[in-house]
Amino acid sequence: MPWADRVERLLYEGETCERRFDFGSGSESESAPTTLVVTSHRVLAFTPERDGANFRQVDRPNVDGVAVTTTGRSTYCWRALKLGLVGIGLLAVSAAVAFESLLSPASLESAGVDSSTPGMGGITGALAQIETMLAILDALILVGGLVTSAAALAFVGLSLRSRTRRLVLEVAGGDDVAVPIGGGDDGIVAVGELKRAIRPDPVDGRPPTNAEFDS
Structure with a gap:
């Protein structure tokens, strides 16, 4: 069983899972399966079938933005x-x-x-x-x-x-986290959902002030 299906074993004490995003898992997808998990404290990225690290994590306050980019060789x-x-x-x-x-x-x-x-x-x-x-x-x-x-x-x-679409987490003070996604509309939809999942909860009924996550 992959680590993406055992997220609970990676959680800190008192940390809980809030949202999960799976990309490239469909039978017609050209992307390798990748997973993003938003917890109460962090964003966890699992890319076991890609070059580099199999797992990366970012504290939610350090995520400055979410975007979809297209790259090629x-x-x-x-x-x-x-x-x-x-x-x-x-x-x-x-x-x-x-x-x-x-x-x-x-x-x-x-x-x-x-x-x-x-x-x-x-x-x-x-x-x-x-x-x-x-x-x-x-x-x-x-x-x-x-x-x-x-x-x-x-x-x-x-x-x-060779051009692939990537969902990029812009990290303050660190390297951005890029997750390969398919060529459909899932990435565009996921941008909005990720922003809503990562931004802090409203305080006293007021929305968060970070402009990157207001939309």
């Missing part, structure tokens, strides 16, 4: 940007310059090179080989631009797939 974005720039550059060169045409018959004639001129047969044969190599270079530049652009699009797709 920045390395995918950078790779997509770099490959995209290279691919666009190669395609632009391929469209603007045809290296093969530099040694075409018309170009050679304009330069005064004629294969019928005595002694020019061997030179024009070498130029024909160079022209073939330039044609291959043209093809390589075009293919390189297409392949690099396709790789950039692939990294864009990976970046989009």
Whole structure:
């Protein structure tokens, strides 16, 4: 049985559980199961299937706010940007310059090179080989631009797939607590419910004064 189902064993004397929020436990959810428990004293976060600590706790007075953020792997974005720039550059060169045409018959004639001129047969044969190599270079530049652009699009797709939504507890004087949540509306709903669960009870009928929890 996971610790999230044994919260009572982690409670201090006189501490009681007030609210529990489970995320990623549905059969269609892409998020690993995570749990937030609001007690009379603290907020307990259980993330056993995520990197880092399996459990974190925050005293309720130290919670400055609750928000939902979306993050992804920045390395995918950078790779997509770099490959995209290279691919666009190669395609632009391929469209603007045809290296093969530099040694075409018309170009050679304009330069005064004629294969019928005595002694020019061997030179024009070498130029024909160079022209073939330039044609291959043209093809390589075009293919390189297409392949690099396709790789950039692939990294864009990976970046989009790596994006996850997190419910973040903003902690005064400490590291924020981020809990992965699914892509539905549960996180948005949980923000309001968490704020109401974490803020102090009204005193003498007056609402709490902390602006983060007034909404």
